[in-house]
Amino acid sequence: MGNVNGRKKHPWQDVASRVAAAALGGYGLTYSFTTFLTLILPLPRSEAVLAAAMCSFILYTGAILWAFAASSSRQAWMGLLVPAVGCCVVAVPLALAVVP
């Protein structure tokens, strides 16, 4: 966001993009990370599912803050999508291996 006289300028496109990043991108990252975490936790499956799900909301909160703290809306999206895709890429083969 640009700085003018110390107060931030917030063009509506920037705001809309960050809101979408927080809501959708944040959810996507949280969902994929939760799934990834469920797969790698060395616990019985119902325990792993619960443990990962409980942690997820903390991650989502962080993602929302990131979307607005990032220095540009592009960076906001990248910071959420790249790890999300990373989690998916790792989780898919894991899922195929672990789930009968």
Place this chain on the structure above:
Amino acid sequence: MKDSFTQSMDWLHTWGGLVFGWLLFVIFLTGTLTVFDKEITYWMQPELHRLTPSPVNIQAAADQLARLAPAADDWWIELPHFRTPELTISWQDLDQGQQEQRKLDPATGEIMTVRGTRGGEFFYRFHYQLHLDRLGTWVVGAAAMVMLAALATGIVIHHRIFKDFFAFRPQASLQRSWLDAHNATGVLMLPFHVVITFTGLVIFWMIYMPGGVDVFYEGEFGNMLAEVEQRVDRKRTGTPASLASLAALEQRAKIQWNGGVTEWIQVRHPGDLHATVDVVRRADDRLALISDRVTFDGTTGDVLKVWKGEGPAFLTYSVLIGLHYLWFDHATIRWLYFFMGLTGSVMIATGSLLWVIKRRESHTSNHSEYRIVESLNIAVVAGLLVAVAAFFWSNRLWPSDVPGRAVWEMRTFFLVWCLCAVHACLRRDCSKAWKEQLVAAAALFALLPLLNLVTTDSHLFVTLAVCDWRLAGVDLTCLAVGGSLFGAAWRIGRQAVPAQQSISSSIVEAGP
């Protein structure tokens, strides 16, 4: 960079707080009422007030079920306890039709005629569903996530936390004193606000974050539930057999638990050879919300399964949801939750008020810019209070024999709320609108004990005399709330004048 981060968090806090503040106020206030949902339900059913504590006659309940629902596939018997003195039986038929319910005198098993009402459960369901079923649950979940973000950003921008908390300046400028109120209520109960919001989300993790379920349980939470709860599921055989004594089974279950009280008994396929009886323990003496269960063969009385919750993640989850649901039976803690919930509601409301006041004091332009926000503030904060009071009034005023009475009570709530919203939009003078609605709410709450006196035998003169604090508590709280709201209305009347002065004086300064 640090300044920029704080500025971004300030922006997010302000706008996230504004857009979701109205929703969050509603969720917090109805949640606060839900702390005493059972007391409210009891207060709203005066026909039950004659019940006195007595040993439970489970056999009589079973006889009623056998008489009323011999062919039903599922029977439930909910045992009475301190907060809910009646015994409730319900059943569901083979074709999965409507579930039917009757309230019984726990000592005699006689059916009691009670006026139809949703009671405190109306606020409970509204609190997490907003009367919109699954969609409502999603909306509440989204609001809860914004609340977590608002709490986190609030901490970031008010990092002078302790200094802020000890500075409450009610005589300072309007904006300053509302800001102080917002900070104080936020900081004072910060652990509560964080925990209650986080645990609220955790309760519905299976709706909001089902990734693990999708991977391991084919997306069906029912599969996971079956695995965790280990319910014994036996099919109906069609061979009739007599049901064992439920009272005896209940006694044997209690032995398994080494102390503890039964909450409910479920009988599946009663009268069949494969009848299965679940006796479930009340989870009110521990923080973890786990209902231990003993499952019996309904014909022979053999123990089929003894289930207690286990596993570190499951126990953690149970404690987290226990912290939110507060089934833990402790009067002082319950009142603390009520007080903290009110503080949270005040924090949210002052946040929305602050948004308007900050802009009103800083420039003279566009009344319409913040007029919408101000109207919404009045409609949501004051309007909801009026509607809640109206809900209680409707419980005493709607005749007992009106069909669909419970629905009419809810309709009264929504109608009154709508009227308040219309009033908030049409009234030109906002501070008068605030005052009028707050006075209306105050009057309705303060006069409720009087209405009680006129319409029932469970009014304060009776309940205080016999020290029935559950009932007296509702009346007394209404009196206290009414008094506080009168005080708030009076205060707003006083504070309107300085604000107008500052607007007119800045117009003079701006000058020709």
